[in-house]
Ligand code: SF4
């Protein structure tokens with residue numbers, strides 16, 4: 164191996180990149196976070212990937228490639244979070260390696276982090292080997308600390324984000340909450356590596372946002388987001404769909420977050436799966452990997468929670484999500500909830516995208532209006548009778 | 550009862566087993582017709598637009614059978630796994646659910662059970678028992694029928710290993726033993742087809758590559774003819790096994806043929822909009838670059854069988870001829886030349 168400085172690079176996952184950054188900094192490494200997805204990264208990625216490969220793969224390949232090209236004097240450990248599941252997700256890292264080597268890059272290695280998969284007697288040692296390859300040899304408490312701090316930062320960032328999307332449609336001066344939020348993200352990112360400090364900053368910033376003049380109301384149309392994790396969790400991949408909806412005056416909720424995704428996949432995997440099968444009964448009775456089952460389950464759960472519509476965001480050609488999409492048409496009919504499927508790829512343009520979102524939001528708003536009117540008429544007719 | 554079997558997807562792998570099972574129980578089997586324009590149109594209009602072409606075609610076959618009044622049930626098995634710890638593509642794992650959503654009013658006519666094949670015989674028995682019970686057959690007869698099914702499947706595998714294509718197997722399903730004994734004629738050139746069986750053998754959607762090659766006097770071998778044991782060692786090159794049995798077979802089988810001295814070139818076939826086959830295509834590309842054997846890709850879509858394909862196959866054959874030192878096909882040959890008694894360019 165060369166003597167170049169070892170640097171880590173990780174996929175960007177929305178605002179939580181700040182947490183991953185701290186994780187490696189605590190372990191004493193340099194980290195370079197790829198830039199947010201933009202036209203150049205997409206172009207790079209698309210031109211070097213197999214044509215029908217997942218869009219997330221193409222994005223990540225593009226991001227990594229740019230990181231490598233810009234820093235030829237460093238040696239990179241590219242962290243790839245993957246799973247060994249029925250999805251292509253499980254084969255990202257060998258392909259990165261082969262494609263980037265083929266392009267002539269030598270200053271990198273791929274470290275893939277995956278869960279424990281059977282057979283267990285092989286899976287568990289493999290998991291720990293990978294973990295050590297990821298973190299290097301450190302005192303156990305340093306590693307634990309890194310996990311704890313990163314976990315807290317993820318949590319804090321997600322809380323801030325939730326607050327932001329709650330306040331945008333309610334704020335008095337459009338754009339004012341976002342300004343505070345951006346400052347808050349920076350503060351969390353550079354927060355000292357202590358749980359107390361992170362908590363304190365979080366509370367201060369939440370309060371600041373809360374104090375920003377706004378009007379609380381609960382009659383806004385509510386839209387839930389379901390779909391493939393990487394498209395959903397990184398705002399630069401989904402053209403900031405959440406923010407856009409919020410500015411259109413919608414109460415928006417995203418079903419997958421780094422915290423619940425990790426919990427459901429790793430810690431509560433068994434009960435999570437059982438729950439999904441129960442909710443999806445009659446629609447999808449089998450494990451299909453990716454986030455397809457979640458998309459169906461969350462659509463049903465959103466309906467039950469009184470949401471007015473659901474948007475399914477998926478990479479074009481995504482295997483589980485296209486399967487889910489076909490089943491969602493039935494769910495949508497049976498449960499009487501509008502579902503809009505949006506497929507993202509390199510050709511998704513900002514303008515067309517906004518138009519579709521607006522049309523959907525308008526439809527939801529008028530449906531809601533009709534419903535309230537009906538309810539009113541009913542209530543009035545009842546009073547007349549009295 | 551009359552059971553409809555769609556001639557698509559896993560039909561091209563497990564038909565012998567299904568044939569053996571249903572026919573030994575005394576049920577009639579109605580196969581859908583080979584894919585044609587009508588089937589494709591049916592499929593396209595009953596599925597979501599960004600799903601892969603193979604699954605769209607499957608929709609078409611199912612619809613075709615559902616429309617036949619005399620077909621009582623349409624068999625849509627859920628092939629969940631074909632090897633330990635390996636699963637099938639999410640769309641295949643959700644196949645019965647997809648069909649039930651696509652054909653809501655006929656959902657009750659879809660006969661299904663979950664299969665874990667190649668993991669010993671027990672799971673196969675279990676799946677068939679579920680089906681047999683739905684059909685109202687006694688356990689004893691079911692068990693005997695499963696045995697027949699498995700015997701048929703074994704014979705089919707033997708036929709494949711002896712160099713016959715799955716299309717031959719379907720044609721000779723009643724007498725597979727004779728087929729196994731029949732020798733396969735060796736041609737001067739051999740081209741290997743790597744891909745999912747349903748893409749390799751669906752002659753309509755892939756523009757009939759097989760006959761085009763055969764007409765040109767080229768012998769073919771396919772990846773499903775190989776015993777998985779022979780290509781096991783390619784895992785190392787792939788770093789990590791793919792998660793799907795068929796994709797591994799296509800990737801590793803393709804590499805095996807790339808290395809094989811008896812094979813002149815490899816054609817990989819994949820479905821439009823199938824991300825899984827784009828992985829093995831890339832792997833075969835990279836590998837052939839290292840080894841230096843020609844590899845061509847055909848991506849199957851709604852209109853593969855156009856003139857462009859003919860030209861590409863001709864160019865590919867030329868490339869092979871040049872590699873073997875035979876030179877290009879002369880213009881005169883093109884008009885009436887024959888090789889091994891077959892028209893060289895009679896495509
Ligand atoms: S979930 Fe979709 S995008 Fe993700 S790996 Fe699977 S097919 Fe690709």
Ligand code: SF4
Nearest residue numbers: 601603638640820823
């Ligand atoms: S493996 Fe590819 S072609 Fe087969 S069903 Fe899945 S996406 Fe379609």
